Amino acid sequence: MPQCPRRTLLGSIGTTMTVALAGNAVSATDGRSTSDAGEPAFDSLFDYFPASAGSDSMAVVTRDHEQQRKANDPYGRMSTGGGLGIDPESISKHAFVYTTDDDEFSMPIVVVVAGDFELEDDGDIRETDGGVEYERREDDEMVAAVTETVIVAAEDDERIDEAFAANAGEAQRLLDAEPLLEEALGLFDGEHADYTVQIGEGYQFSELIDDAAIEYKAQSTTVLDPDTLEMNIGIAFEDATEVTDELVDALTSELNYMALTGEPTVERDGSLVTITAERDLAAEREANDHESPGRLRPEEDIDLEDDELEIEIGRGDPTPVEDLTLEVDDEEYDRDIWTNGHSTLEKGDTIVIDMDDVEPNLSITITHDHAAGTSASGTSILDRFEFEYDYDVDAGTLAIEYADEFPLDGERVSIAVYDERPWYHSREEEIEPRTTAQPWSGTMRSGDGTTLQDIRPGDFVLVCWDGTTLQDSIAHFHARPPGTVAFDYDFERKTLSATLELEDERERPADAYELLIDDESAETQWSDEVDTVSSGATIEVGDVEAGAAVTVVWGDDDVRVGGAHPRPRIELGFDEGQGAIEHVGGDSVSASELTLQVWTEDDSNEIDLGEEIDGEFEKGDTVSVDADADEIRHATLQYDADGHVLSVGQAVPSRE
Structure with a gap:
């Protein structure tokens, strides 16, 4: 790839610039001037990607923000530069490369082009091995x-040096090392x-292609007019x-979630598949502005x-009922029944299902098919359902009694005992119950146990x-160790007391x-002085920092009895005459460690008390x-307890 003169790379740039992408912000204030050359082509930015930035699985992304601003996209644009409060409208183009072979979002090299960003302070003057001076x-x-x-x-200074060396032709460039990238970047012509x-x-669509091996995927967007985007996928x-x-x-x-002006065009050239479609942004905006029927509210007192x-x-x-589908236990339900005579449905309308189809844990879902998906x-x-429990921790027995009026088919009711809580939709390996039981048969009625x-x-x-999973549950019980614990913390003395409360x-x-x-x-432990404890037994521990994780556990398995994060306590009040919030009681705390978050009807405001008050925030x-x-x-x-943020007031x- 030919070397581009540095002065043409950025074109017209303001005197201050920044890099801020995906939550990472790196800022600079630069007193240098720049030329008035035209906007750069993206291929000149790729010169800064060294071969060392590559990996077996990676992606190269370019965004032309000037082009994106021409489209009235209902989903908006990906913001860049927000980490330091930079106006995204001041950014013209940027390109970056990141790895895709793990769960982390990595951006080894980022180039941001054009801007007039007002930032403070100067950076340290450095020089690359190739003699390029930078802040x-x-x-x-x-x-x-x-x-x-x-x-x-x-990600580090070494990679910075490699980037400048690649741009100067003194180190191998990424696109030269990975010709597939250059081939894919040239697949679609035009101003994207x-x-x-x-x-x-x-690849995000890997479940669609089974085991078919892919060399590359390319995707581009071109603005045809404010209401139309051309999508190209290769x-x-x-x-x-x-x-x-x-x-x-x-x-x-994969295009079904978009409103299209017509059917996608598909071309097959040997092993290459290209798909072209036009997004109808006006139709998508209309679909987004339309509130789909939802928030289903079954009647509370069900009469069988x-x-x-x-x-x-x-x-x-x-919404026309023809655009709606009702599923009952994941099966499509008869529209002639559930629509209840309606031709359209909106807030306040009522749909129905046959009472013969009603049973415990019945899922119902209404789906609206529209232009945007x-x-x-x-x-x-x-x-x-209501069940009553009587747990004897010493005997290890749990008596369960049905206490609801709804008759249940006992043969479909089971009990599952888990060593720990089986969370919904766990991404980890599914937890199996330690034991299961099916103690009932026939019709269960109140009092059966x-x-x-x-x-x-x-x-x-x-x-x-x-079933036996959390999704199948109609009632649950957590077997707890005997007692609870109450904590009292003295912020000034850094002492913590823990009091056992037994039933x-x-x-x-x-x-x-x-x-x-x-x-x-x-x-300090309860067993230091006594062999047994009763309700009210208290111990005190010193040198406990605010924000520490304090827990009381029971038995050989360290089952949690209770816990807390000790913190200062401050009572706040409103001084309506001064338009201020006042410290009216509680602990005195260094103002530099406090932040006040104020929520209004339309906004929120964060106030750093260290900038408002010298020393301690006190009554x-x-x-x-x-x-x-x-x-x-x-x-x-x-309160900021060494990075652990705690609410303290x-x-x-008053609305009187």
């Missing part, structure tokens, strides 16, 4: 090099609003025989003698319908309870708030 900036994750004509951001190329692994497979009609149909289905169960639509604009809203019917053995503190017991008069072994500070056993001090008392919804005072204005 160095950094944050927690990236380093930025600012020259008279370009900003390069990377964005262009993305990916090689390797981690996928190069390693083996042309893998390109079947079914695979092409699956790839084209009724013919139908009524379900109210809690939200939604008038689909919108769905769902709920469950009869997903919670059973007793489980070997129930341990910490166990989660689920009563389930047609009965029975004494418990003192060594069964342990106090942990940041997961380490505290120096009688006030902080001015740029809002009228009648506009403030509430205020929260937050609340204030709600």
Whole structure:
């Protein structure tokens, strides 16, 4: 790739510049002037990508913000530069490369082009091995090099040097090392609003292509007019025989979430598949402005003698029923029944299902098919029933008694005992119950019960319908160790007291309870002085910092009894006469460690108390708030305990 003169790389750039992308911000203030050359082509930016920035799986992304601003996209544009409060409208173009072979979002090299960013302070003057002088900036994750004509951001200084060496032709460039990238970047001609190329692994549509190996994917967007975007997708497979009609149909289905002006155009050239479609932004805006029917509200008092169960639509604009689908337990329901005679549905209307189809844990979902894809809203019917529990921690028994009026088919009710809580939709390996039981048969009515053995503190017991998972549960019980614990913290003295509260008069072994500070056993324990404890037993520990993780555990399995994060406590009040929030009681705390978050009806404002008050924030001090008392919804005072942010005070204005 030919070397481009540095003065043409950025064109007209203001005297201050920044790099800020995907939450990372690296800033610079530069007193240098730049030339008035025209906007650069993206291929000149690629010269700054060294071969060392590549990996087996990676993506190269370009965005032309000037082009993107021409489109009235209902989903907006990806913001760049917001990390330092930079106006995204001042950014023209940028390009970056990142790896896609793991779950992390990595951007080894970033180039941001054009801008007039007002930032403070100067950077350190550095020079690359090749003699390029730049101002160095950094944050927690990236380093930025600012020259008279370009900003390069990377993960470290070594990569910065490699980027400038690549631009000067003194080191291999990424596109020279990876010819597939250059081939894919040249697949679509034109002036693109964005262009993305990916090689390797981690494709978002991998479930659609089975085991077909891909060489690269290229995707571009071109603004045809404010209401029309041309989408181009190119996928190069390693083996042309893998390109079947079914695979092409699956790839084209990825456009179903968009409103298109017509059918996509598909071309097949050996192993290369290209798809072209035009997005109708006006239709997408109309679909986004239309509120789909949803927020289903089944009637609360269900009478099994009724013919139908009524379900109210809690939200939604008038929508033709032909565009709606109702699913009951994941099966499409008869439209002639559920629409209840309506030709359109909107907020306040009622749909129905036959009472014969109503059973516990019944899921219902209404789906709206529209120009921008689909919108769905769902709920469950009869997903919670009343059971009473009597747990004997010493005997390890749990008595369960049904206490609801709804008759249940006992053969479909089971009990599952888990060693820990089986969370919904866990991404980890599914947790299996330690034991299961099906103690009932026939029709279950109020008063029917059973007793489980070997129930341990910490166990989660689920009563389930047609299954044994948390999704199947209609009731649950958490077996807890005996007692609770109350904490009292003296912020000034840094002392913490922990008091056991037991429900009965029975004494418990003192060594069964342990106090942990940041997961380490505290120096003082209940068992230090006594063998048994009763309700009210208290110990005190010193040198406990605010924000520490304090926990009391029980038994050999360290089952949690209770826990807290000790913190200062400050009582706040509103001084409506001064338009301020006042410290009216509680601890005195260094103002530099406090932040006041104020929420109004339409906005929120964060105030750093260290900039308002010297020394400590103490009783009688006030902080001015740029809002009228009648506009403030509430205020929260937050304390920074070595990076652990704790709420230490609340204030709600009087509405009298």
